Amino acid sequence: xxxxxxxxxxxIEAFEECDYQEIFSLNFSKDPSQWNSAHIxxxxxxxxxxxxxxxxxxEQLVKTLEWRKxxxxxxxxxxxxxxxxxxxxxxxxxxxxxxxxxxxxxAIKNPGEVFAKVxxxxxxxxxxxxxxxxxxxxxxxxxxxxxxxxxxxxxSFLRMDSSVRKTSKGIVHMFQEYYPExxxxxxxxxxxxxxxxxxxxxxxFSNGATASKFHVLKDGSHLSNDLGSWVPAKYGGxxxxxxxxEIRKSAKEEEEVE
Numbered sequence: 001x002x003x004x005x006x007x008x009x010x011x012i013e014a015f016e017e018c019d020y021q022e023i024f025s026l027n028f029s030k031d032p033s034q035w036n037s038a039h040i041x042x043x044x045x046x047x048x049x050x051x052x053x054x055x056x057x058x059e060q061l062v063k064t065l066e067w068r069k070x071x072x073x074x075x076x077x078x079x080x081x082x083x084x085x086x087x088x089x090x091x092x093x094x095x096x097x098x099x100x101x102x103x104x105x106x107a108i109k110n111p112g113e114v115f116a117k118v119x120x121x122x123x124x125x126x127x128x129x130x131x132x133x134x135x136x137x138x139x140x141x142x143x144x145x146x147x148x149x150x151x152x153x154x155x156s157f158l159r160m161d162s163s164v165r166k167t168s169k170g171i172v173h174m175f176q177e178y179y180p181e182x183x184x185x186x187x188x189x190x191x192x193x194x195x196x197x198x199x200x201x202x203x204x205f206s207n208g209a210t211a212s213k214f215h216v217l218k219d220g221s222h223l224s225n226d227l228g229s230w231v232p233a234k235y236g237g238x239x240x241x242x243x244x245x246e247i248r249k250s251a252k253e254e255e256e257v258e
Contacts, residue, residue: 003040003047008032010058011043018065024133024182025074038138045144049180064178076127077134081120084108089128091135092245095230098184099135099146101128102242106154106190122170129175133182135247145184147227153190153220153234185213187227189220189235 003011012030015021021028023042028035035043046064050056087107092100108114115121137143175183217223224236231237232245239245 003032003043004054007043007047007054007057010054011061014058014061014065018062018069020065020069022068022074023064024136024138024179025130026138036139038144041138041141041144045181060177060180067178071126073126073130076123077130079123079127081124081127082114082117084114085121085124088114089125090242090245091128091132091247092242093135093247094228096228097137097143099132099143099247100227101132101146101148103148103150104242105150105152118170122174125171126174129179129182133179136182145182147184148186149223149227150186150188151190151220152188152192183213185215185226187215187217187223189217189223191216191218 002008012032015028015030021030026039026042028039043061046057046061047054050060088104090102090104092102094100132146136146215226220234221236224231227235227237229237230239230245232239232241
């Protein structure tokens, strides 16, 4: 398994230009002979996201490396945030080893207030994504991407609050720019007709390739048809509640704490 020589050269140049060599918790050597299948598959994500265009792939890689060097997303996994944020995110693993990140927006009473803390919320959400990345098996292309579920059950806000829009736009931008090809599918469930703007807003911030991975389900009990019977009963399955299936801290997270 290898990369095109031209792209391999571009990658090494990117590492040298940015003086930074970590991507998605993987540390890279400037010596390609030291790269394993996980390293190569992660680098391929940038090439795939840019339709094989080496120049564009390098540009995105450079932007990602510079952002990771400055923003330090790995540290966001273990920083302290508003307790309300913790109610919003759960990470589980399906029997086929697929990682799923659940975003439970109905779990908070005052979403407008929570989303108003834009910078803090975005950093918390990036930290949640980084946690999920530590569970992905990048050596296997099928397991090197995750699913996301956005559940709007019991969400009380029915209009497009400016803070929600700003937060959504910021997160979608970061995911597209700095996490190419880490998403396999995104499910919007329990979305009442009056809240279809949620899907439209997020879609408007996404490129065509990303938007094609979106699935909207008015009735969350149909989610099992896509994810399987292991999901909780509220999603049409026979599995345990999400809090009982939640993945705890990975070795990488423990390492970051130390």
